[in-house]
Amino acid sequence: MIGDNLPALIVVIPLLGAVIAPLLGRGQGPWWLATVVCSTVLALSGLLLTRVLAHGTLSYALGGWVPPIGIEYRVDRLNALVLLIVAAISAVVTLYARLSVAKEIAPERLRFFYSAYLMCITGLLGITITGDAFNLYVLLEISSISTYILVALGRQPQALRASFNYLVLGTIGATFLLIGIGYLYLATGTLNMTDLAVRLGEMSHNRTVRSAFAFIIVGASLKLALFPLHAWLPNAYTYAPSAVTALLAATATKVGAYILLRFLFTIFGLELSFATLRADVVILLAASVAVIVGSLAAIRQDDVKRMLAYSSIAQIGYIALGIALVSVTGLSAGILHLFNHALMKAALFLALGCVAYRINSTNIRDLHGLARRMPWTFAAFTAGGLSLIGVPLTTGFISKWYLLRATIERGWWPLAIIIIVGSLLAVVYVWRVVEAAYFHPPAESAKAIHEAPAGLLLPTWALVLANVYFGIDTQLSVGTATAAARALLAAAGGTP
Amino acid sequence: MIAALAVPLVGALLIVLAGRKPNLRDAVTLITATTLFLCVASLTPDVLAGARPRVALAQILPGMSVALAIEPLGMLFALVASFLWIVNSVYSIGYMRGNRESKQTRFYAYFSIALAATIGVAFAGDLLTLFLSYEVLTLSTYPLVTHKGTPEAIRGGRVYLGLLLSTSVGLFFVAIVWTWQLTGTLNFTTGGILSGRASPLVAGILLVLFCFGIGKAALMPLHRWLPAAMVAPTPVSALLHAVAVVKAGVFTVLKVVVYIFGLEFLQGNGAADVMVYVAGATIVIASVIALRQDNLKRRLAYSTVAQLSYVIMASLLLVPWSVVGAALHIAAHAFGKITLFFAAGSIYTASRKTNVSQLAGIGRRMPWTMGAFAIGALTMIGVPPTVGFISKWYILLAAMDSAHSLVVVVLIVSTLLNAAYYLPIVYGAFFQSAPRTDLHGEAPLPIVAATVACAAGAVLLFWLPGLPLALSWDIVGGAR
Numbered sequence: 001m002i003g004d005n006l007p008a009l010i011v012v013i014p015l016l017g018a019v020i021a022p023l024l025g026r027g028q029g030p031w032w033l034a035t036v037v038c039s040t041v042l043a044l045s046g047l048l049l050t051r052v053l054a055h056g057t058l059s060y061a062l063g064g065w066v067p068p069i070g071i072e073y074r075v076d077r078l079n080a081l082v083l084l085i086v087a088a089i090s091a092v093v094t095l096y097a098r099l100s101v102a103k104e105i106a107p108e109r110l111r112f113f114y115s116a117y118l119m120c121i122t123g124l125l126g127i128t129i130t131g132d133a134f135n136l137y138v139l140l141e142i143s144s145i146s147t148y149i150l151v152a153l154g155r156q157p158q159a160l161r162a163s164f165n166y167l168v169l170g171t172i173g174a175t176f177l178l179i180g181i182g183y184l185y186l187a188t189g190t191l192n193m194t195d196l197a198v199r200l201g202e203m204s205h206n207r208t209v210r211s212a213f214a215f216i217i218v219g220a221s222l223k224l225a226l227f228p229l230h231a232w233l234p235n236a237y238t239y240a241p242s243a244v245t246a247l248l249a250a251t252a253t254k255v256g257a258y259i260l261l262r263f264l265f266t267i268f269g270l271e272l273s274f275a276t277l278r279a280d281v282v283i284l285l286a287a288s289v290a291v292i293v294g295s296l297a298a299i300r301q302d303d304v305k306r307m308l309a310y311s312s313i314a315q316i317g318y319i320a321l322g323i324a325l326v327s328v329t330g331l332s333a334g335i336l337h338l339f340n341h342a343l344m345k346a347a348l349f350l351a352l353g354c355v356a357y358r359i360n361s362t363n364i365r366d367l368h369g370l371a372r373r374m375p376w377t378f379a380a381f382t383a384g385g386l387s388l389i390g391v392p393l394t395t396g397f398i399s400k401w402y403l404l405r406a407t408i409e410r411g412w413w414p415l416a417i418i419i420i421v422g423s424l425l426a427v428v429y430v431w432r433v434v435e436a437a438y439f440h441p442p443a444e445s446a447k448a449i450h451e452a453p454a455g456l457l458l459p460t461w462a463l464v465l466a467n468v469y470f471g472i473d474t475q476l477s478v479g480t481a482t483a484a485a486r487a488l489l490a491a492a493g494g495t496p
Numbered sequence: 497m498i499a500a501l502a503v504p505l506v507g508a509l510l511i512v513l514a515g516r517k518p519n520l521r522d523a524v525t526l527i528t529a530t531t532l533f534l535c536v537a538s539l540t541p542d543v544l545a546g547a548r549p550r551v552a553l554a555q556i557l558p559g560m561s562v563a564l565a566i567e568p569l570g571m572l573f574a575l576v577a578s579f580l581w582i583v584n585s586v587y588s589i590g591y592m593r594g595n596r597e598s599k600q601t602r603f604y605a606y607f608s609i610a611l612a613a614t615i616g617v618a619f620a621g622d623l624l625t626l627f628l629s630y631e632v633l634t635l636s637t638y639p640l641v642t643h644k645g646t647p648e649a650i651r652g653g654r655v656y657l658g659l660l661l662s663t664s665v666g667l668f669f670v671a672i673v674w675t676w677q678l679t680g681t682l683n684f685t686t687g688g689i690l691s692g693r694a695s696p697l698v699a700g701i702l703l704v705l706f707c708f709g710i711g712k713a714a715l716m717p718l719h720r721w722l723p724a725a726m727v728a729p730t731p732v733s734a735l736l737h738a739v740a741v742v743k744a745g746v747f748t749v750l751k752v753v754v755y756i757f758g759l760e761f762l763q764g765n766g767a768a769d770v771m772v773y774v775a776g777a778t779i780v781i782a783s784v785i786a787l788r789q790d791n792l793k794r795r796l797a798y799s800t801v802a803q804l805s806y807v808i809m810a811s812l813l814l815v816p817w818s819v820v821g822a823a824l825h826i827a828a829h830a831f832g833k834i835t836l837f838f839a840a841g842s843i844y845t846a847s848r849k850t851n852v853s854q855l856a857g858i859g860r861r862m863p864w865t866m867g868a869f870a871i872g873a874l875t876m877i878g879v880p881p882t883v884g885f886i887s888k889w890y891i892l893l894a895a896m897d898s899a900h901s902l903v904v905v906v907l908i909v910s911t912l913l914n915a916a917y918y919l920p921i922v923y924g925a926f927f928q929s930a931p932r933t934d935l936h937g938e939a940p941l942p943i944v945a946a947t948v949a950c951a952a953g954a955v956l957l958f959w960l961p962g963l964p965l966a967l968s969w970d971i972v973g974g975a976r
Contacts, residue, residue, distance in 0.1 A: 386635070389661075389665075390665065391631055391635065392624075392627060392628035392631050392632075393628060393632075398556070398557070400669075401557065401673065404669070404670065404673045405673050405676070405677060408670075408673055408674055408677050409677060416670060420665060420666045420669075420670065421666075423665050424661070424662050424665060424666060427657070427658070427661055427662070427665075431654075431657065435650060435654075439642065439645055439650050471556075472554055472556060472562075473554070473555075474556060474557055475555075478557060478558065479558075482558075
């Protein structure tokens with residue numbers, strides 16, 4: 001019974017958690033609830049992935065209503081992998097949140113924080129699992145609105161402005177998506193993704209469909225923060241509480257990439273997306289600029305948190321670049337980097353959160369000489385940074401390997417150069433932090449600083465080790481990503 | 497074989513654990529170094545007998561694994577590096593204590609990791625494993641270069657890391673991925689893997705990417721990291737920046753030329769000729785720069801840049817003689833240059849002198865050190881009875897064999913230049929008089945002993961070149 005209802009449980013459990021959390025009072029109750037919920041979801045999504053890998057795509061009719069009348073939850077390799085990422089990262093971040101959030105958020109707000117937190121995760125999981133376009137929009141709004149709340153809970157007053165900014169842009173993006181989905185409904189009379197894909201097959205010259213395509217791609221790119229639609233991201237990441245930043249960086253943008261993949265490949269198909277409307281050219285251009293501009297902007301930041309935020313924009317560029325290469329290798333590279341980047345960015349933001357926990361600042365000048373006081377924290381940061389650069393034996397290397405292969409395979413040398421330049425720029429911004437922390441003499445006030453508590457270090461190191469592990473044993477990541485890429489391309493109309 | 501990789505890593509761990517007790521820690525370093533050498537040496541007879549053991553460690557990507565495999569060239573490199581590590585450890589202990597350097601535990605630990613990476617480079621079974629070890633070597637030596645933590649050291653570290661990482665990621669890595677794309681394998685194979693799979697133009701481009709991408713080979717204009725690395729304590733300059741790191745570079749070039757391209761496949765490719773001339777130009781220009789350096793370690797560093805290009809030039813002459821010469825020169829230069837650096841560190845420890853112009857008459861106060869220095873210098877110049885003569889002889893034969901008359905000229909000019917920047921130091925040290933204010937004697941015993949041992953090695957290898965020669969000939973199939 002549980003086994004059959006797996007897809008529904010993955011969304012329902014955190015949703016119930018979000019409702020119950022505020023009732024649990026001011027103590028640690030809400031946190032315990034979140035921990036239990038997130039670890040259950042992680043276990044379930046692991047189970048789901050093994051099932052999908054063993055038996056192929058799963059279809060689940062929500063409430064017993066047969067699709068396309070009811071809402072269908074549809075799990076294939078791609079979203080099973082994304083579900084696992086979201087579930088795993090949120091489980092680790094929840095463990096981390098207890099100390100980190102308790103320090104950054106007033107105790108009387110804690111229960112509401114965890115409620116919004118679980119709601120956000122509900123939304124992200126739901127977007128990923130659903131097979132219904134309108135349902136996707138609803139869940140997108142659920143996750144977005146709870147994200148605005150989470151960002152606004154940041155300590156500094158700027159958090160409010162960052163949240164408002166995100167609210168405005170996020171709403172525009174969601175509205176675009178809604179308009180696009182509405183047009184699709186108008187043109188085809190269905191909201192079920194599988195149905196849409198079938199009916200859209202012969203409608204590539206329909207203007208309504210084409211406008212829908214434009215609206216949806218822009219809306220999804222906004223959620224993904226693809227250049228030049230990234231304006232909301234730096235402030236939101238910088239001013240949100242540490243744990244929230246890690247969660248958002250590792251999951252929210254990844255789900256955005258998933259939406260893009262789903263619409264481009266499964267729903268619209270290769271013919272419409274790439275042969276007729278040439279979305280690949282647009283995305284390639286945007287992604288290339290994102291890699292370079294994001295990295296350059298990262299170098300210029302003094303706030304390390306903001307630096308990592310700009311680095312995220314560049315890394316999102318890599319993901320989009322892989323997607324827009326529209327080949328098995330390229331698509332695998334994109335999906336792979338989606339997985340790998342979630343691991344490395346979460347590790348980096350958590351390590352930075354350890355610093356913020358001790359010194360209440362993330363400015364690079366305040367990090368001077370801190371590596372001696374907080375050796376484990378900075379070792380974690382450096383390891384995450386090496387992964388970001390793409391040093392062998394880390395996940396970053398595997399991503400770079402596939403991305404580069406995909407570009408060389410096509411003979412697109414300018415893109416190969418952009419990928420390489422992006423990694424070299426990553427060396428520069430990572431090393432600025434390393435030099436500051438390891439080589440500059442510490443300030444007088446830094447003498448009294450101690451290593452971060454184990455409650456923060458353990459989750460951080462779990463992610464760092466995951467970065468190394470998936471840099472060596474790539475069976476899960478590469479295997480699933482390649483299989484998902486093949487399936488996506490096959491379903492979208494063969495290899496171009 | 498795995499033991500050879502594991503020993504220095506375990507050693508690093510033990511060093512950290514023993515960090516509080518300096519004597520224990522230094523003993524661990526010595527034991528680790530000796531164990532490593534024994535491990536490596538125990539593999540030698542099998543390799544000489546023709547065995548080519550191979551172990552796969554992990555499957556990283558479909559069809560691609562991290563694997564160790566021993567062939568004669570790697571064996572030679574590993575032997576040289578692990579043997580000199582023992583000597584270097586003795587020296588380090590004298591030097592680090594003599595100069596009261598701080599954070600010695602960290603120093604020895606990273607040193608061990610760097611050696612593990614070096615063994616990884618030497619025994620790599622495919623390009624991916626080699627690249628991986630190569631990068632670990634860069635990263636593990638960075639803390640050694642910046643050991644002193646001064647602004648100057650940080651600047652040097654920046655150049656070091658920046659140049660090495662940008663060449664390896666920007667060129668080397670691209671070349672590897674491209675090779676994989678063309679051939680679907682990265683295994684080192686006798687006769688090469690690219691033959692028949694890459695057009696001459698693509699092969700030429702790949703060769704250029706490899707030669708410059710392997711930044712550790714210090715081909716001009718990408719040599720700047722090597723002088724920058726001289727801010728490190730002398731044992732680091734000696735073992736890592738005269739032996740392990742730089743040799744890892746030229747070793748990789750040689751290995752790629754022999755086992756990825758294949759000698760025959762490259763013959764007649766214009767790019768190989770171009771790279772021969774780039775290497776030749778590097779030799780001459782670096783020697784001229786060396787002539788003008790007053791800082792002793794910088795002079796040695798530029799001399800290394802020039803000597804490394806000997807190996808690159810020789811490997812690209814693409815005849816069996818030249819490969820043997822290149823392989824031998826890796827060993828010959830290692831013994832000679834480590835002696836010179838040891839002597840430089842010995843001088844610094846005893847007298848705090850760092851410049852060539854201060855060395856007048858120092859030979860009378862430090863006869864052992866300067867005697868060893870003289871032998872090291874003769875090795876660099878290539879005078880018998882030092883091992884430098886043998887390798888140069890082979891390279892010269894190869895140049896004549898392949899009718900590269902310009903290479904012969906480069907060899908002659910460079911020999912003269914070498915003489916011009918080394919012999920005045922030796923002459924001044926022994927035959928000029930020192931200022932009366934100098935009251936120092938020899939450096940501490942471990943330092944002097946290690947220095948003399950290396951010099952003796954350089955002479956001994958001239959008389960008994962059997963082992964390195966046998967290994968070198970094995971690379972090209974044993975046809976003497």
